[in-house]
Amino acid sequence: PGDKGGTPVSVWGSRDPCWGSPRCSGGLSAGNTVLVLCPPEAAPPLLYLAELSGEGGALPPGVLNVVTGPFPELCRPGLGVPVPGAAVGVGPGGGALAWGSPCRGPRLGWARGGRVVVIVLDSADLDGAAAAVVGAAGTPPALFPWGGCVVLAQEGVLAPLERRLRARLGGLRVGDPLDPSTDVGPLPPAAPHPEGLVEAAREEGAEVFQPPFPPGGYLYPPTLITGVAPTSCCLREPAAGPVLVLLPVRSPGEAVAVASGLPLTAAAAVWAQDITAALDTAERSVGPPRPPAPWVGASQQLQALREFGRPPWEQPPKLEGPLRYPLPSLNAPLAPQTQQCPLPLSGPLWGQLPGASRAQVLRGAAAALGGTRGTPGGDDRDNDGRLQGALLRWAAHAERMGGAVQEVPGGRTLVTRRPLGVVGVVWSWPHPLSLELLLPALALGNSVVVVAPPSAAGAALHLRQALVAAGLPAGALAVLPGGSRGSGAKLARHHPDGL
C-alpha cells in the first residue's frame, strides 16, 4: 500500500476475465499488492471486483489496482509503475506482458484456455458420459475462447452416444447466467463468434444439430456437429461457445492420436468401464504434445484404483540404504565446459523410467559426490554435503511419488503424478546457484535445461557429471553458460513445459 511505502510485488495481465480473478485472489491472499492490466473487453468483472473490494474498506486503498487499456501497448515498460516483483501473463495477450515488462522477479506462467477432449470407449456408460459431456459443454471453461468440447467415440457406440447427446442438448436452457434455472450462459465478450465456424462446417457437409433458438445476441444455442474430420476448420480454429464436435475413432490408440493432434486442449477425460483400457488410454496420452492431466471416468475426477509400480507388500526403501552400485570416479579436472548441444526438448527417456530407477541414479550421484576429494573452492564441501543429503532425500521421494489414493465424497480418487516434461531454469547473477532446487524436478522425471553464468556453472557441471556417471541419460540435464537477460525469452521460444 502506497502510503506505507510498500512496493507492489505482482503484476498480472489478464485477457480472459474468468481466469484473471482467481489468480488475483491468490496473489492478494498471499499478501501481495496486485496490479491488473487488462483489455477493455475483459475489464468488467475485474473492475467490479475492484469496486467491491473498496467498499466497506475490505481492502486498503492501493492494494488492488485495475488498469484497462489496449493490449499489448499496455504491457510496455515505462508504464510509470514501480518495478513488479513477479509477473503473470494470462491468455494470449499475457505473453506480451511477461516478456515485455521490466519484471526482474519470477514469471509465474500462465493458464491456457482450451478445449475439453472426451474419449468414450466402447465399454463406457453412455448415459453417464453424455450427461457429463453436456454438463461440461455449458459451463465456463468450455465457453472460453478456444473452448468447446470434442468427443471422440469408438465407432461401435457412436450412434447411441449421438442420440443421447442430442436428447440432452435439447434440454439445456440458455439464458441469463445469474438465473439458477439456466444451464448455459452467454458467450464471453470479444470472443470469435461460433456462427462462422458452424456455417463453414455446414458447407463442408457436416451435420449440425441445434435446438431452435432466436439468432443474434450474445446467447448461442448448444450445438452438436457430426460428420467432420480433424482437418475441418471447426477443429482447427478457436470457437467459443457451447459447441460439441463428435468424431469417430476405431480404437483407444487412435483416440489418443487424434486427441494429441488437436490444438490447444486444456483438459481430457476418458470414459470406460473397463479399468485397464481406461488407465492405459490415459497413460498413453503422455507423449508431446499432450492434453494435460486426463481424467478417467468423469470430468474432474479419476475413478479407478490400480496397484502402484511396486506390489504393496514390498517395504518402501530406507533413506540411507546400503550402496549397492559401483562408485564412479571423478578425477577429471572440473573446468567449466561450454556445451553447444542443441536444446534437448524431447526427453522421454528420463521421464519414462520408473521411480525406482530414477532413485537409483540419484543415489549413485550422491555416492559419487561423497567420493570426490579436493573439490575446488572451500565452501563447496559444505555444498556437497547438503547436495548429498538432498539427493538421497529426493531419491526416496522419487520412488514414492508415483501417485496417491485420496478419499473423496462418493469414492476414491487415484492421482498419478507425471513429469511436466522439459523444464528450463535461468539463474541470474549474483544470486548463488542453489543446486538443490534442480533435484526435485529431476527426481520427478523432468528433463532440465539450466542456463547459468559461467562462473557459477562449475558447480552445476560437477553435479551433472556425478549424475551422468550414475546413469542419468544424456539429454536429461543440460547446463548452458549464459546470462539471465534474454535467456528466458530464448528458452521460451522452444516451448518448454515449464520455465
Added chain:
Amino acid sequence: ELGWISKVYVNRPAVVRHAEQIKKWKTLKGNWQAAWLLKAVTCIDLTTLSGDDTPSNVQRLCFKAKHPIREDLLKALDMHDKGITVGAVCVYPARVTDAVNALKAAGCNIPVASVAAGFPSGQTPLETKMAEIKLAVEYGAREIDIVISRSLVLTGQWEGLYEEICQCRKACGGAHMKTILATGELGSLANVYKASMIAMMAGSDFIKTSTGKEVENATFPVGIVMMRAIKEYYWQTGNKVGFKPAGGIRTAKEAITWLMLVKEELGVEWLTPELFRLGASSLLGDIEQQIFYHVTGSYPLQHELAMA
C-alpha cells in the same frame, strides 16, 4: 432379445454424482410449486399395505383418494372443478373387494391396484403367484403390482425371469401390470438396468422400483438407471413404459424432485398418471400441508386436514 442386455455398463459413481446434483436444483416457489404439487397428487398411488388393514381403514383411504385436497383449498387455487383425485388406490388382494366397494359407494372411477405374486418377498411357487393374480383380477382390481423373483436376477437367469413375467402378464389378462423390481435387493445398478429391460420386454406396462418393505427403497440413482432403461426401450421399440418409484417418499420436496427428474430424463410426455406414479401413503399429507401453506400462509394444525 438377450443382445440388449449383454453389454450393459453403468458407471455407479457418475450416477450417484448426477443424483447429488439433482438434489441441489433450485426449489420451486409460489404458484409453480402449487401446480407441480397438484400434478404430483394426481400421480399418487395411495397405498396401505399393513398387516392390520381392515375394511374400515381401507374405506377411509378410498374416500381420501376421492378428495385428496380439502375442497376450499382447491377452490382458492381455482382447481376444484378439474377432477383432482389420486391416480389409484393400492391394497393387498384380500382387501380389494372392500376397496372396490368403497370407491363405488363414493362414486369414483379411480382404479384399484392390488399387489400380487407373493408380495413382498416373491419367494412363493409360480402356481400360487398365478392364482393370486387371477383372484385379484376377479375381485375387481384393474391394476396388478407383481413382484419378481430376485433370485433369478442374482443368479443371472434372464430367460427364466422373462418367462416368469410373461406368465404373470398372461394371468393379468386385460389388467394393467406393474413389475416391481425390488431394486434394493438386486445387488448392482447394472442388474437393475438389465432387470428393467427384461421386465419391459416381457410386457410390463410400468416398472416399479421397490415394494416399500426393503431396507433401501426408491433412491435417485436407481430411479435414474431405470429411467434410462425406459428411454432406451422407447428408442428401440417405440413403446412407452411407465415408471413408479415407491417407498421412502415422504416429503413434498422429494415428490417434486422426482417429477423434475422424470422431466429431465424421460421428457414431458411421461408426466401424466398414465406413465408416472408415486407409491406413497404419508406423502399426500405433506403435500396437502404445503398447499395449505401456499393458500393461507401458515401451516395447518392437526385437525384442520382430513386424515387419510
